[in-house]
Amino acid sequence: MQAVKNYTVLLVDDSHIVQKAFSALLNDFKGIKVVCAFSGEEALDIFNRFTPELTVLDIQLPGINGLELLKRIKLNHPEAKVIVNTNNPSSAYRNRALNLGCSMFIDKSKEFTNILNFIDVELKMLKSKGVELL
Structure with missing residues (x-):
């Protein structure tokens, strides 16, 4: 059995309300540890320090937008699990995000709680691999 650890979720959104x-x-x-970032640049820095098991990001961000952030994360960490969570669920954004490798694309105004189901599945997968959560 592997060491006990926290499951780190990086939330990238420029809204304090969404983060809370x-x-x-x-x-x-x-065992969930949530780390928040308000911009794409801050998210890249945090991602490189914490290497989160899951990243949830908005598309509309100050500086680097969410799609560019997704592209940069997947370039260096192709195995990274990333959920795009946006108020702008256009098919163009959805297709671009899926082509860049996001695990899930969510309209946060309608499907926000689906993230909980996805995280629950991820936790079960980690546990099945012998990772104990705090």
Whole structure:
């Protein structure tokens, strides 16, 4: 069995309200550590320091937008799991995000709670690989 660890989720959104709501939703999960970033540049720095198991990002961000951030993350970490969570669910954005390798594309105004289901599945996969969560 591997060492006990936290499951790190990087949330990239320039809205304090979204960050607080997302963090509150994750309070029910044992072993989840939420790290927040407000811009694409800050997210890249945090990603490189923490290497999160899951990144949830918005498309509209100050500086580097979410699609460029996704591209840069996947370039260096092709195995990274990234959810695009946006208020602009156009088919052009969806197709671009999926082509860049996002794991899930969510309209945050309608499907925000689906992220919890995805995280639950990811936690179960980690546990099946012998990773114990704190």
